[in-house]
Amino acid sequence: MILKFPGGAAPEQKSQYAGKRIEELTDCSAVCLKIPENAEARCGLRENETVDRGSFVALVGGTPVYSPVSGLFQGRVSMNDGDYYVIVSDRRLREQRIFEPETRDLRSLGFAEIQKSVRELGITDSRSGLPLWKLMERLRGGCRRVVADCTESDAVCGISARICIEKCVSVIGGVKILLRATSASRGVLAFEAGKTRVREAFEKHLGADSPVVCARLQEKYPYNDRALMNAIYLAELGRNETAADRGVLIVSAECAAAVYDCMASGMPMLDRYIGFYGDGIARGANLKVPCGTTVHDIAEYLGGRARKTPVFENSLLNGAPAGGAVTASTRAFIAQEKQKRRRTPCIGCGACAAACPVKLIPAEALGGAGAEAARACIGCGACEYVCPSGIPLVSMINKRRARAAEEKGGDEL
Ligand code: SF4
Ligand code: SF4
Numbered sequence: 001m002i003l004k005f006p007g008g009a010a011p012e013q014k015s016q017y018a019g020k021r022i023e024e025l026t027d028c029s030a031v032c033l034k035i036p037e038n039a040e041a042r043c044g045l046r047e048n049e050t051v052d053r054g055s056f057v058a059l060v061g062g063t064p065v066y067s068p069v070s071g072l073f074q075g076r077v078s079m080n081d082g083d084y085y086v087i088v089s090d091r092r093l094r095e096q097r098i099f100e101p102e103t104r105d106l107r108s109l110g111f112a113e114i115q116k117s118v119r120e121l122g123i124t125d126s127r128s129g130l131p132l133w134k135l136m137e138r139l140r141g142g143c144r145r146v147v148a149d150c151t152e153s154d155a156v157c158g159i160s161a162r163i164c165i166e167k168c169v170s171v172i173g174g175v176k177i178l179l180r181a182t183s184a185s186r187g188v189l190a191f192e193a194g195k196t197r198v199r200e201a202f203e204k205h206l207g208a209d210s211p212v213v214c215a216r217l218q219e220k221y222p223y224n225d226r227a228l229m230n231a232i233y234l235a236e237l238g239r240n241e242t243a244a245d246r247g248v249l250i251v252s253a254e255c256a257a258a259v260y261d262c263m264a265s266g267m268p269m270l271d272r273y274i275g276f277y278g279d280g281i282a283r284g285a286n287l288k289v290p291c292g293t294t295v296h297d298i299a300e301y302l303g304g305r306a307r308k309t310p311v312f313e314n315s316l317l318n319g320a321p322a323g324g325a326v327t328a329s330t331r332a333f334i335a336q337e338k339q340k341r342r343r344t345p346c347i348g349c350g351a352c353a354a355a356c357p358v359k360l361i362p363a364e365a366l367g368g369a370g371a372e373a374a375r376a377c378i379g380c381g382a383c384e385y386v387c388p389s390g391i392p393l394v395s396m397i398n399k400r401r402a403r404a405a406e407e408k409g410g411d412e413l
Contacts, residue, residue: 001216002193005231007357008220009317009385010155017158017275018195022166022286025301027091031069031292032084032325035060035076036129043085047075052096053270053290057085063131064122068270068290070094081323084292099266106177106263111136114181121262123269125255129329132255136181138244143182147215147232147243148175150191150198150253151223153331154315159275160253160331161195162286167257168201174256175212177263182249187212189253190228192219221317222380225250226357239376252331272326276302280309280335294325295333309335318381318394341390352383352393362393371404 035041039061045051051067058065067073067087074086099120109117119133127149128135148171150164164171175187191198193216202214217223217231225243228250229235235246243250258269272291277284282303289298299305312319312334322333352362358376362383365373377397384393 002218003215003231004218005220005227005357006359007355007382008222008227008380009355009382010218010220011317011385013156015152015156015158015161017156017277017284017286018161018197020158020162020286022159022162022273022288025287025289025293025298026093027301028069028089028290028293028297030071030074030086030088030294030297031067031290032077032079032086032294033057033065033068033292034323034325034327035083035085036328037082041076043076045073047073049073051087052094054096054098054267056098057087061131063119063124063133064268066098066122066268066270068292079324084325087292097266098268101266102263106180109180111181111183114177117263118259121258121268123255123258123262124328125251126272126329126331127250127252127255129327131328132251132259135244135249135251138242139182139247139249141245142247143184143249144247145186145188145233145249146175146178146182146184147188147190147228147248147250148253148256149223149228149250150189150195151217152192153222154317154319154334155219155221156277156316156334156336157275157332158277159273159286161191161198163253163257163273164189164191164195164198165201167261168205170257170260171253172202172205172212173260173264174251174258177259178249178251178256179211184247184249185211188215188232189213190215190217190223190232192217194219222315222382224357224378224380226378230357254331272330274298274326274330275332276335277332278309278311278334278336280306280311280337289326292325292327295322296324298326298333299335305335310337311335312338315381317385318379339385341388343390343392346389346391349388351386351388355382355386357382362397363391365397366393366400371400371407374398374401374404377401 043058069089071089123132311322313322
């Protein structure tokens with residue numbers, strides 16, 4: 001059965017990349033490790049200190065950050081989009097091992113021990129950009145289900161499918177570790193119904209009595225927590241409610257695989273799986289790259305990028321312009337102009353309302369009485385994508401919200 005959810009857009013552009021093997025890029029000139037805004041960061045290195053791959057760099061927001069390359073630590077550097085720790089690579093990949101592979105029986109480990117391990121290993125979740133131990137912290141009311149989100153961040157992407165096909169055992173293993181940690185009774189591998197090879201890979205490794213099952217989802221985007229909860233559990237999240245509030249831990253396929261791989265090897269999460277696609281790049285690819293690899297280095301590896309083509313992070317629907325490097329929330333870079341239609345007046349077709357996952361009538365959110373609706377908008381971009389009149393609904397709703405906040409005299413709604 002294909003699980004459906006209300007709202008979302010079904011882009012015509014489909015991925016050609018789900019069939020392409022993941023390539024490994026190790027030869028980068030430098031890595032830039034983003035320091036989240038307002039995070040307390042305590043650096044453990046001096047400028048110009050030599051580091052190995054795996055050396056401790058800093059404690060950022062309570063999560064250790066390790067060097068993904070060997071080379072020279074340049075210190076904390078401010079760039080246009082925030083602060084980074086920069087390490088210039090010596091291209092030798094000398095490795096330092098801080099932790100030993102996990103030898104304890106994973107079935108004997110509880111929540112606190114697994115949470116401590118994933119924290120020490122610096123495992124982050126690319127869906128939320130948050131450290132996994134913090135996501136686990138949110139499950140205060142208990143956990144009933146663990147969901148590995150194996151969907152893509154945009155229809156053009158293929159990296160999640162490749163992770164599931166090539167690292168199937170790791171994804172399933174990571175979900176099982178998280179099931180033990182949280183005492184949840186069932187794990188779910190959620191992927192688009194059209195990804196036949198993903199289904200085949202999972203089914204090959206899942207027994208009939210496995211606590212982990214597959215969920216085949218309708219191909220619509222974006223797949224945020226709300227859409228997943230609705231499609232899998234028919235649950236309607238309230239405005240400020242999260243999946244964790246309903247006892248569901250949702251992580252990316254990459255994060256689940258990292259839990260298994262990092263605990264088994266004792267190596268922290270030093271690499272990231274991302275895609276780089278679009279007609280603004282000489283060739284697109286699914287890639288394994290060191291954390292913090294620059295957009296420039298990846299583009300060079302792929303044969304170069306057309307100079308003025310904008311690069312978006314994760315999605316053409318609701319993705320933001322990409323920063324300079326792979327961050328904790330990067331799943332893909334897309335070098336491509338967003339689809340633009342000539343703007344014409346609203347024809348009242350209702351397509352925007354049908355696409356809205358939070359059941360707004362976007363065109364109404366722009367009017368005088370639309371402040372409340374504007375506040376409920378989650379900025380997913382589905383309405384704008386489907387609008388035949390080319391109306392920039394998301395930016396107009398954002399402006400409406402800011403105007404309403406001003407009228408109210410202060411805080412953004
Ligand atoms: S109104 Fe907001 S929540 Fe609804 S589809 Fe548009 S961007 Fe998404
Ligand atoms: S999709 Fe565009 S044209 Fe159709 S009702 Fe919404 S704003 Fe108007």
